[in-house]
Amino acid sequence: MLKPLAASLLLAGPAFASSDDAWAEFAAEVESACLAAAGDTLSDASAVVDPFGSESYGLAIVSGRTANDAPASMICVLNKESRAVEIGGELAIRVTNPGPEPLTVEDTDSAALTGELFCSFEAEARTLLFAAGNVASDRPAEAAIKLSGKPVKLSAEGGFDAITKGAGFRGDAASAEVAVTGEATEGGESPAYPATLTVQPEGGAEMVAEGLWRCGP
Numbered sequence: 727m728l729k730p731l732a733a734s735l736l737l738a739g740p741a742f743a744s745s746d747d748a749w750a751e752f753a754a755e756v757e758s759a760c761l762a763a764a765g766d767t768l769s770d771a772s773a774v775v776d777p778f779g780s781e782s783y784g785l786a787i788v789s790g791r792t793a794n795d796a797p798a799s800m801i802c803v804l805n806k807e808s809r810a811v812e813i814g815g816e817l818a819i820r821v822t823n824p825g826p827e828p829l830t831v832e833d834t835d836s837a838a839l840t841g842e843l844f845c846s847f848e849a850e851a852r853t854l855l856f857a858a859g860n861v862a863s864d865r866p867a868e869a870a871i872k873l874s875g876k877p878v879k880l881s882a883e884g885g886f887d888a889i890t891k892g893a894g895f896r897g898d899a900a901s902a903e904v905a906v907t908g909e910a911t912e913g914g915e916s917p918a919y920p921a922t923l924t925v926q927p928e929g930g931a932e933m934v935a936e937g938l939w940r941c942g943p
Contacts, residue, residue: 750850752806753777756784760802763813764788768798770875772827782806788813789820790875797875820875826902826925826933827872828852837870837877843886847904847923849937854923855902857895859886869895871902873927890941892921900927904939916942 757773764771768790776785784804792798797820802813834856841858845867848854859867863885870877880895880902882888892906903924910917921939926932 749777752779752784756786756802756804759804759809759811760786760788760813763802763811764790764800767813767816768792768800772872772875773802774821779804779806787821792816826854826923826935827875828854829856829870829872829877833872833877834870837868837879839868839870839879840865841867841886843941843943845886845889845904845939845941847921847935847937847939848918849923849935854935854937855895855904857882857889857893859889861886863887867893867895869902871900871925873900873925886941891919892939898928900925900930902926906939911938914942916940 753775756779757775760773761771768788771788771790773786773788779785783806786802787799788802789797789799796818798816799819799821800813800816802811804811839856839858842860843858845857846853846855855869855871857867857869865885866881866883867885867889869880869882871880872878878897878899880897880900882893882895892904895902904921906919906921908920910919912918918938918940921937923935923937924932
């Protein structure tokens with residue numbers, strides 16, 4: 727049975743439109759609201775969102791780990807008119823997107839990457855790979871990605887200077903390749919370049935994402 731949330735989780739928002747930007751904005755709203763709703767029950771949570779939902783509801787499945795560190799998922803719905811959110815009970819399964827999952831601040835903090843400057847691969851305003859390295863150093867640059875709800879640490883030879891135009895990162899559990907595919911889309915100290923991210927989990931299927939590669943202070 728679905729569990730109604732407290733009034734504090736009701737989300738006010740503008741009337742929903744049918745443009746691509748509005749659909750993306752609504753999907754992001756569903757994801758944020760559902761992650762918040764499941765936050766007291768599941769840790770290391772991620773959400774798989776139906777891009778459009780049903781006629782009346784935004785729909786998502788939130789997956790993470792219970793207090794006993796068991797994988798679990800919860801069904802979440804957001805009423806398109808009232809923005810009220812409801813979640814279901816714990817299901818003993820885990821559902822994830824077929825690709826690297828967005829990193830949170832907690833993920834990058836726990837990875838404890840060493841370096842004075844940083845790079846990030848961003849897709850739809852979400853960081854899928856975060857890297858750090860030292861300038862003019864042979865010490866390998868370090869990076870983190872997130873797979874199946876857990877951060878995975880990787881490294882690349884050559885320090886910061888060797889990763890600014892893309893790089894291959896390797897680790898025990900996975901590898902990741904950032905390939906820059908075009909000219910910078912903006913100026914400044916940390917310009918963004920169109921790029922692809924290819925992730926190969928150990929023993930798993932290759933995953934590819936399109937986005938932006940950004941390096942700088």
